Amino acid sequence: MKINHLSVPTWDKCSVNEVEVPLGSVLPFEPTADLPSGVLAEVSNEPCKISTGCGEEFSHALQNLPKQVFTVSKKCSSALRLDFDFKKSTSGSRIQIHTLPNSELEVVMNYSSSDSGTGAVQIEIMADDNSRINLVQVVDAGKNSMLINDIGMTISTNAKVTLTQVYLNGAKMYGGAHAELLGEGAKFDCNTGYNLKDSQLLDLNLVAIHRGKKSVSDIKVRGTLSDKSEKIYRGTIDFKTGASGSKGAESEEALLLDETVASKTVPLILCTEDDVEGAHGASIGRLDEKVEYYLKSRGLSEKQIRKLMAKAKIEATIKNVRDKMALDRIRELIK
Amino acid sequence: MKKKTQVSDVDTSRYDFYFDEEPKDMLKSGVTPEIIDEISKEKNDPEWMREFRQNALRIYNEMPTADWWPPLDGLDMSEIVTYIRSKVRMKNKWEDVPENIKNTFERLGIPQAERESLSGVGAQYDSELVYHNMREEARADGVVYMDIEGAMRDKRYEKMIRDYFMKLVPVDDHKFAALHAAVWSGGSFVYVPKGVHVEYPLQSYFRLNAMGAGQFEHTLIIVDEDAYLHFIEGCSAPKYYKASLHAGCVEIYVKKNATMRFSSIENWSKNMYNLNTKRAIVEEGGKIEWISGSFGSHTSSLYPMSILNGKGARAEFTSISFAGAGQNLDTGAKIIHAAPDTSSYMNTRSISKSGGINTFRSIVKVTKKARGSKSSVSCESLMLDSLSKSNTIPVMDVQTSFADVGHEAKIGRIGDDEIFYLTSRGLSEEEAKALIVRGFCDDVSKELPIEYAMEMNNLISMEMEGSIG
Structure with a gap:
């Protein structure tokens, strides 16, 4: 199966247009849910009708799984917690989070697995007018595991989706997110962080489509790669005609800590509207020699510096997380 | 009330003219083994080149067009004439060039530029070179600037051509590289000996005057150790209602500590499909500088590639493109860091207007061998209205931690x-x-x-x- 298609393809030889994943039949998996008041849980068999980061083929593979639908009707003070613990067989879940007008919710999703578990998760987010969703995802899966983490979003007038993703443990991690900024003043704020080591693979496809006027997107990806780890980041900001006054920015900071790592970055900006501001910045490479020298002069060993840098990338990623349990867990994992 | 400022399309009317001339002697349109044979006969190709062309045609027929290319719907290869017989033998004095052809180049300002600021000029009209000349000073330094077909038949250069011709751009690089290899005609060969600094630029100018035709010139440049050359390429054509095709090829070899600057100003008419291939390989301490201006064409697909093959080799790519109504300019660059301590810099600007489409497409690849390499890419796009389209599609592929790669892109209006x-x-x-x-x-x-x-x-x-x- 091919997933994480680049929004506009480029040279085949670059091997970035999509990624092939081996995904067999998927058994339904129901995560443990901790429901705050103001959130209604139901089950639906409706297929996914919105675009997602991983793409149609993945949606098709999961279409027969039951969908857990969470409808949010007010500003919730505590988080909806969903814990996924995938076992050896391929397990899949479909989740829909629908925030009704003026409602607000933080959702914390924890992914874990057995040593070689395979998880396939698709999340549909519908943020109605003036609503807020703060989605936090933490990946701490087994050493030989595979995870496909797919998100599709529609964001209405003055609604905001804040996405924080922390990819820490798991052999092969695939992440797709597709945000449709439909309404005027819609906002999408994405922070994705990773610490990759051993032979870990992280393959990302993060897309923001601006359709509403004065919509704003900000995608930040940052992390460290060591040992023989590999990362591909595909990012797209797409300004459609009519999205006047919109702003979109994407940035990536990839710190390469070993000679044996591999990093690919493909940050697209597509534009059919003149009254917009789109920007991209990327910095990929080793630790600045002056920073390294300074840290060494303060008595830190090379090992400590690497740890510190990895931690710093994740700390910068989680600045929007409010849930204390989630913060504690992430900090424990990067200790 | 705020009113939008109007920025006119690039005015190519200066290039949109032709003088009456006798009917052209064209081969049949389309690309078949028989047509390739005819081209070989016309050219008096050596046997290796005959085989090379036929093999290239087989590859062309088997290769699909890349699915990411801009649409080529308006290009019907069965309607394109790939070779036009010339009734003119190449001259080295403008006075000897037939009046109508000379007038064409006079109007483009080529002879005047040659007198004032160039070391040499090559002028190609449709499929064949009609003029080639070089200043005596450059000739005295041992600089070779001649038609490539003449070089291929010249015992002094035959081996060099055979050793270098389409080695940098392999025949199967892409479909139109294969087409070029099958039907190529005309173009220049340049050799700058060791340590020679060519004071004034050399310029080749390509004019495609015939309707429904293709131009497939091949430029091969070798700048030997410690030498310097600035080469300028210009191109234009009058506008016709039928599609035309330009699928030329440029191969540049920059030897140790040599520097090569390649400037290209492209003003093809807006019925032109410009599917050109340019590539340079740079050895230790050498430098390639690409300066590129893309103003014309209906559709362009052009990404000069620099392979930094020796320690400390450098590449710079500076470009501007202006896409107006009906134009789809898909341009950019490829830089491969394949040796330690190499560096590259890309700086591009694009302007889109009246429904024009600009796409900046690039790749910077830093291989495992390229420890200590640095690359910086900056691309800015200006949208002058909402009818137009502007895309940036950069790829950065870094395979070693001992590298610094930076990229910045901006899109917006004034x-x-x-x-x-x-x-x-x-x-x-x-x-x-x-x-x-x-x-x-x-x-x-x-x-x-x-x-x-x-x-x-x-x-x-x-x-x-x-x-x-």
Whole structure:
């Protein structure tokens, strides 16, 4: 199966247009849910009708799984917690989070697995007018595991989706997110962080489509790669005609800590509207020699510096997380 | 009320002319083994080249067109004439060139430029070179600048051509590289000996005058150790209602500590499919500088590639493209860091207007061997209306930690704040916008030879109207 298609393809030889994943039949998996008041849980068999980061083929593979639908009707003070613990067989879940007008919710999703578990998760987010969703995802899966983490979003007038993703443990991690900024003043704020080591693979496809006027997107990806780890980041900001006054920015900071790592970055900006501001910045490479020298002069060993840098990338990623349990867990994992 | 400033399309009318001439002696349109054989016969190809062409045709027929290319729907290869027999033998005095052809190049300003600021000129008219000449000083230094077909038949250079021809751009690089290999005709061969600094640029000018035809010239340049060369390529054609095709190929070998600057100003007419391939390989301490201006064509697909093959090799790519109504310009560059301590810099500007499409496409690859390499990419796009389209599609592939790769891109329109500031300093809105657009292009135009910078300023002519009232 091919997933994480680049929004506009480029040279085949670059091997970035999509990624092939081996995904067999998927058994339904129901995560443990901790429901705050103001959130209604139901089950639906409706297929996914919105675009997602991983793409149609993945949606098709999961279409027969039951969908857990969470409808949010007010500003919730505590988080909806969903814990996924995938076992050896391929397990899949479909989740829909629908925030009704003026409602607000933080959702914390924890992914874990057995040593070689395979998880396939698709999340549909519908943020109605003036609503807020703060989605936090933490990946701490087994050493030989595979995870496909797919998100599709529609964001209405003055609604905001804040996405924080922390990819820490798991052999092969695939992440797709597709945000449709439909309404005027819609906002999408994405922070994705990773610490990759051993032979870990992280393959990302993060897309923001601006359709509403004065919509704003900000995608930040940052992390460290060591040992023989590999990362591909595909990012797209797409300004459609009519999205006047919109702003979109994407940035990536990839710190390469070993000679044996591999990093690919493909940050697209597509534009059919003149009254917009789109920007991209990327910095990929080793630790600045002056920073390294300074840290060494303060008595830190090379090992400590690497740890510190990895931690710093994740700390910068989680600045929007409010849930204390989630913060504690992430900090424990990067200790 | 705020009114939009109007920026005119690039004015290519200067190039949109042709003089009456006798009917052209064309081969049949399309690409078949028989046509390839006829081209070989016309050229008196050596046996290896005959086989090379036929093999290339097989590859062309088997290869699909890349699915990411801009649409080529309007290009029907069965309608394209790949070779036009020349009734003129190549001359080295303009007086000997037939009147109508000479007038064409006079009007393009080529003989005048040769007199004033060039070391040598090659002029190709349809499928064949009609003029080639070089200053005596350069010849005395051992510089070779001649038609490539003559070089292939010249015992002094035959081996060199065989060793280098389509080795950098392999026949199966892409479908139109294979087509080029099958039907190529005309073009120049340049060799700059060790330590020679060619004071004035050499220029090849390609004019495609025939309707429904293709031009497939091949340029092979070898700049030997410690040498320097500035080579300028210009191209234009009158506009016809039928599609034309340009699938040329440029191969450049920059040897140890040599420097090569390749400037290209492309003003093809807006019925032209410009599917050109350019590539350079740079050895230790060498440098390639690409300066590229893309103004014409219906569709362009052009990504000069630099392979940094020796320690400390460098590449710079500076470009500007202006896409107006009906144009789809898919341009950019590829840089492969394949040796330690190599460095590269890309700086591009694009302007889209009246439904024009600009796509900046690039790859910077830093291989495991390229420890200590650095690369910086900056691309800015200006959208002048919402009918147009502007895309940036960069790829950065870094395979070693001992590298620093940076990229920045911006897309937007002329900012209201900038206009406000300049108008507060006494400029009219028209003057302010003109100044901003010229400033936007300045990084690129200052890299061009002065006569080309002036030409570019003429090309991007500004017509302002409107005011804030």
